Amino acid sequence: xxxxxxxxxxxxxxxxTLGVLTSLxxxxxQGMDSKDFVITFLRGLAVGSLTFLVASxxxxxxxLLHVLNLAHGTLYMIGAYIAWxxxxxxxxxxxxxxxxxxxxxxxxLQGVWAFAxxxxxxxxxxxxxxxxxxxxxxxxxxxxxxxxxxxLTLSRYPIGIWDVTVFAQSPGTYAFMADQGTRAVxxxxxxEKISPALAILGLLAGxxxxxxxxxxxxxxxxxxxRLTWRHFAPFGLLVLLGILTxxxxxxxxAWLVGLNSNWLFLLxxxxxxxxxxxxxxxxxxxxxxxxxxxxxxxxxxxLGMSVxxxxxxxxxxxRPEFIMPKPALxxxxxxxxxxxxxxxxxxxxxxxxxxxxxxxxxxxxxxxPLVGLIVLVAVWLLLKRSRLGMVIRAGVQDREMVEALGIxxxxxxxxxxxxxxxxxxxxxxxxxxxxxxxxxxxxRVMLNALVALAIGGLTSYPGAALGSVxxxxxxxxxxxxxxxxxxIPFTEIIFKPSPPIVPASTILLMVIILLLMPNGLLGKKE
Amino acid sequence: xxxxxxLHNVHTFIKQYHILQGVDFNVPRGTITALxxxxxxxxxxxxxxxxxxxxxxxxxxxxxxxxxxGMRSFDIANLGIxxxxxxxxxxQNLSVEENLKIAERKKGDYARKQDFIFSLFPDLKRLIHxxxxxxxxxxxxxxxxxxxxxxxxxxxxxxxxxxxxxxxLIESVMAAIRELSKTSTVILVEQNFLVASQLAEYYxxxxxxxxxxxxxMAELVQDKATIHRYLGAA
Numbered sequence: 001x002x003x004x005x006x007x008x009x010x011x012x013x014x015x016x017t018l019g020v021l022t023s024l025x026x027x028x029x030q031g032m033d034s035k036d037f038v039i040t041f042l043r044g045l046a047v048g049s050l051t052f053l054v055a056s057x058x059x060x061x062x063x064l065l066h067v068l069n070l071a072h073g074t075l076y077m078i079g080a081y082i083a084w085x086x087x088x089x090x091x092x093x094x095x096x097x098x099x100x101x102x103x104x105x106x107x108x109l110q111g112v113w114a115f116a117x118x119x120x121x122x123x124x125x126x127x128x129x130x131x132x133x134x135x136x137x138x139x140x141x142x143x144x145x146x147x148x149x150x151x152l153t154l155s156r157y158p159i160g161i162w163d164v165t166v167f168a169q170s171p172g173t174y175a176f177m178a179d180q181g182t183r184a185v186x187x188x189x190x191x192e193k194i195s196p197a198l199a200i201l202g203l204l205a206g207x208x209x210x211x212x213x214x215x216x217x218x219x220x221x222x223x224x225x226r227l228t229w230r231h232f233a234p235f236g237l238l239v240l241l242g243i244l245t246x247x248x249x250x251x252x253x254a255w256l257v258g259l260n261s262n263w264l265f266l267l268x269x270x271x272x273x274x275x276x277x278x279x280x281x282x283x284x285x286x287x288x289x290x291x292x293x294x295x296x297x298x299x300x301x302x303l304g305m306s307v308x309x310x311x312x313x314x315x316x317x318x319r320p321e322f323i324m325p326k327p328a329l330x331x332x333x334x335x336x337x338x339x340x341x342x343x344x345x346x347x348x349x350x351x352x353x354x355x356x357x358x359x360x361x362x363x364x365x366x367x368x369p370l371v372g373l374i375v376l377v378a379v380w381l382l383l384k385r386s387r388l389g390m391v392i393r394a395g396v397q398d399r400e401m402v403e404a405l406g407i408x409x410x411x412x413x414x415x416x417x418x419x420x421x422x423x424x425x426x427x428x429x430x431x432x433x434x435x436x437x438x439x440x441x442x443x444r445v446m447l448n449a450l451v452a453l454a455i456g457g458l459t460s461y462p463g464a465a466l467g468s469v470x471x472x473x474x475x476x477x478x479x480x481x482x483x484x485x486x487x488i489p490f491t492e493i494i495f496k497p498s499p500p501i502v503p504a505s506t507i508l509l510m511v512i513i514l515l516l517m518p519n520g521l522l523g524k525k526e
Numbered sequence: 527x528x529x530x531x532x533l534h535n536v537h538t539f540i541k542q543y544h545i546l547q548g549v550d551f552n553v554p555r556g557t558i559t560a561l562x563x564x565x566x567x568x569x570x571x572x573x574x575x576x577x578x579x580x581x582x583x584x585x586x587x588x589x590x591x592x593x594x595x596g597m598r599s600f601d602i603a604n605l606g607i608x609x610x611x612x613x614x615x616x617x618q619n620l621s622v623e624e625n626l627k628i629a630e631r632k633k634g635d636y637a638r639k640q641d642f643i644f645s646l647f648p649d650l651k652r653l654i655h656x657x658x659x660x661x662x663x664x665x666x667x668x669x670x671x672x673x674x675x676x677x678x679x680x681x682x683x684x685x686x687x688x689x690x691x692x693x694x695l696i697e698s699v700m701a702a703i704r705e706l707s708k709t710s711t712v713i714l715v716e717q718n719f720l721v722a723s724q725l726a727e728y729y730x731x732x733x734x735x736x737x738x739x740x741x742x743m744a745e746l747v748q749d750k751a752t753i754h755r756y757l758g759a760a
Binding site: 387390391393394396397398400401402403404405406407408409 | 577579598599600601603604609611615617618619620624627628629631673677
């Protein structure tokens with residue numbers, strides 16, 4: 001009992017605030033009929049889920065690395081576009097697979113390069129022929145040469161892709177056709193300007209030279225004593241994979257096109273998440289790491305990255321907005337639809353389901369919140385139950401001490417950055433079929449996520465979830481009341497909030513909460 | 527006697543400040559060596575320099591016949607060096623058990639060392655599921671020492687174990703250090719000369735970033751002039 005009193009006194013303002021929010025929610029729910037309420041509530045959860053996917057990754061990265069990754073919204077957007085590409089144009093994905101895998105192959109030989117560089121150093125030290133300066137020079141020369149080779153090869157490499165300048169071949173048209181079920185696969189891109197063998201050789205040479213030169217430049221901190229087949233196995237596998245995907249390009253494409261759209265959707269989401277994680281890891285290692293001591297540069301860098309990302313998306317996928325088709329599981333419209341029970345829905349795969357007379361879109365308003373919930377639990381388990389989570393929680397408090405225990409904190413940083421960006425990419429991929437793809441989808445969700453984190457507490461994981469749900473709910477209820485109007489008690493006035501009030505209302509709430517609780521609802525005191 | 531650790535003319539900078547300006551000393555295997563000196567003399571920095579947390583700019587640090595300079599700190603720790611930081615930094619967000627488990631280097635370290643650790647600190651066993659925030663100062667100190675014992679460490683760097691503890695707790699921490707020194711070599715930074723003189727067999731005095739005097743503790747206890755000059759205590 002005493003304990004209870006102490007907690008009550010400690011968190012007095014929190015409970016009052018939560019109480020006020022709950023009564024606001026109940027009042028808002030009273031003002032509309034059950035049909036509207038169900039839809040608005042589920043939409044709020046959906047927006048909250050997508051916001052949460054961005055906010056949680058952002059907060060994980062900030063909590064451990066103290067990096068404000070302002071490019072997080074852009075990475076969310078990139079996730080959406082990548083999922084769209086795999087889903088709507090599997091042929092493009094297969095075409096890109098070969099050069100991508102071959103490009104990567106040189107970099108998995110890290111151990112070999114480190115070994116080679118230390119040997120060069122030893123030989124140089126003995127004969128005094130190779131002082132360090134020429135090694136740096138050789139590194140830069142190697143990188144430039146490798147970039148030249150890669151440019152020459154890749155610019156001639158055939159990749160079947162859309163054309164943003166021709167309407168009939170624009171991403172929007174392909175999206176529309178895929179949505180109509182007439183997935184027209186354009187003719188396979190053929191090797192005209194370069195022979196396949198030369199292309200493979202060029203990519204391999206560029207990758208190997210680039211990776212070796214980078215090692216030469218970056219220097220070696222730890223090298224294997226001996227080389228075994230283990231150091232070469234990943235390289236061999238990747239090269240084999242690259243050659244196989246090239247050889248079976250057409251049949252692989254045909255298989256993907258013919259694949260059940262549910263599986264293809266799953267595959268595209270997985271590819272988007274993996275790409276996001278890869279991009280995140282790469283970003284941390286190359287751009288963020290050198291700037292850990294200069295926080296202001298980091299902020300400017302990530303801000304710049306987000307702008308660059310938006311421009312890249314505009315250049316590759318074009319400016320018009322388009323929507324990613326829904327997988328078959330969520331797009332049935334035939335007899336038996338809208339479903340009245342979940343059993344019916346499972347049988348007919350209806351796109352909508354009737355809940356309390358409200359017509360709910362299954363993908364937008366049930367599937368997305370469900371994924372949000374699964375991710376919430378999964379990441380929570382990762383943080384609470386796994387060794388990685390333990391290291392993350394410890395590192396948030398004291399990085400130096402974690403390092404002193406013999407844990408490679410840098411590696412954990414890279415992993416967490418990759419994980420955070422992967423979550424954002426997952427959000428983007430999921431948003432494609434419901435909210436559509438546009439080059440400013442990232443900015444919108446980023447603003448929501450920042451507000452959600454300010455409300456919930458910047459580095460608190462439950463806070464990110466709570467804040468996101470609050471933001472989603474407020475926005476959706478405001479939108480709904482914009483349509484049906486709020487009857488102000490004791491008067492005849494019906495107040496209809498105008499659209500600009502929707503974003504303003506969340507920010508207003510944020511201001512109020514920050515005035516009451518400067519660390520957010522669940523944030524710890526600094 | 528063979529030396530486990532040797533420092534030769536070590537210089538360390540933190541930003542532009544020249545903190546260690548030539549530290550030389552040897553730590554014989556299987557002993558307790560106390561680093562003595564006034565506040566701000568560079569004792570803690572010496573420990574952090576050994577671990578590579580504040581990397582040395584000049585000089586040599588040889589541990590087990592290996593040069594540590596230039597190595598990353600987690601690699602250094604993995605050679606078998608445990609660190610008990612000052613102010614008893616334990617991880618507040620983690621439970622007592624997690625605070626111990628995080629120090630595992632090989633899977634099963636914690637399970638193997640559990641009995642030894644709880645025989646030294648019976649209190650911890652009772653608190654095992656408590657969160658780090660709920661521990662008293664003495665309990666935190668015990669946990670910080672216990673954490674350094676989970677992995678197989680041949681060298682333990684213990685920074686100010688008696689600071690801010692009640693006399694009865696100091697007694698039990700001292701007993702624990704004496705016990706664990708049977709299996710590993712210890713470097714002890716200690717302000718409380720009484721504690722240091724009872725525990726350590728060797729001493730090194732650090733003054734303004736330099737090691738000025740070293741020898742056996744038995745000699746130092748007799749040498750009132752040195753004690754008075756460098757430690758300001760009798």
